[in-house]
Amino acid sequence: xxxxxxxxxxxxxxxxxxxxxxxxxxxxxxxxxxxxxxxxxxxxxxxxxxxxxxxxxxxxxxxxxxxxxxxxxxxxxxxxxxxxxxxxxxxxxxxxxxxxxxxxxxxxxxx
Amino acid sequence: xxxxxxxxxxxxxxxxxxxxxxxxxxxxxxxxxxxxxxxxxxxxxxxxxxxxxxxxxxxxxxxxxxxxxxxxxxxxxxxxxxxxxxxxxxxxxxxxxxxxxxxxxxxxxxxxx
Numbered sequence: 001x002x003x004x005x006x007x008x009x010x011x012x013x014x015x016x017x018x019x020x021x022x023x024x025x026x027x028x029x030x031x032x033x034x035x036x037x038x039x040x041x042x043x044x045x046x047x048x049x050x051x052x053x054x055x056x057x058x059x060x061x062x063x064x065x066x067x068x069x070x071x072x073x074x075x076x077x078x079x080x081x082x083x084x085x086x087x088x089x090x091x092x093x094x095x096x097x098x099x100x101x102x103x104x105x106x107x108x109x110x111x
Numbered sequence: 112x113x114x115x116x117x118x119x120x121x122x123x124x125x126x127x128x129x130x131x132x133x134x135x136x137x138x139x140x141x142x143x144x145x146x147x148x149x150x151x152x153x154x155x156x157x158x159x160x161x162x163x164x165x166x167x168x169x170x171x172x173x174x175x176x177x178x179x180x181x182x183x184x185x186x187x188x189x190x191x192x193x194x195x196x197x198x199x200x201x202x203x204x205x206x207x208x209x210x211x212x213x214x215x216x217x218x219x220x221x222x223x224x
Contacts, residue, residue, distance in 0.1 A: 032210050044215040090210040098167045101153035
């Protein structure tokens with residue numbers, strides 16, 4: 001069965017510092033990887049997906065199939081980046097596209 | 112466009128009572144998901160519909176939980192009878208298809224006393 005692991009429950013950095021939120025997955029097929037974000041009092045929403053290879057709000061994530069990782073990075077954190085971040089995996093080799101979420105990392109960016 | 116709608120937003124019941132949640136997905140979205148999110152954990156997929164058919168319900172506790180998606184649009188999730196451990200936020204999401212970006216509703220916070 002597929003699994004997504006986010007090893008850090010809490011991550012705190014100062015404004016302007018680099019930030020990396022870790023995500024590891026276990027699945028032997030072809031996964032689609034996502035990062036979702038939930039800002040305070042807002043809905044869960046997509047931040048980025050690996051297939052689009054976009055940079056959203058300064059965040060990037062690279063899929064490393066060898067290490068089965070999809071870490072989220074930003075070179076200079078901003079206070080408005082403080083939020084809950086979830087890594088998620090969807091299966092591409094089935095019609096279901098079944099999704100699995102990690103338990104999330106709470107990022108706090110201090111002024 | 113209008114987002115995913117859910118109701119009620121909050122519900123408090125006693126154990127062994129029944130409860131139902133409603134979800135209206137984004138128009139045209141074929142895939143609908145119900146998740147259970149227990150405090151401190153990530154969303155756990157309970158059931159996934161493709162139009163009005165179930166494509167995954169492997170983590171749905173079928174002895175007490177049921178869900179349906181009539182006419183491939185709105186969906187209801189029911190718990191009967193509720194247990195204390197069912198206290199959680201129940202999230203509904205929809206997407207154009209499986210594996211695509213999911214759009215989430217605001218969730219229903221259920222407290223079972």
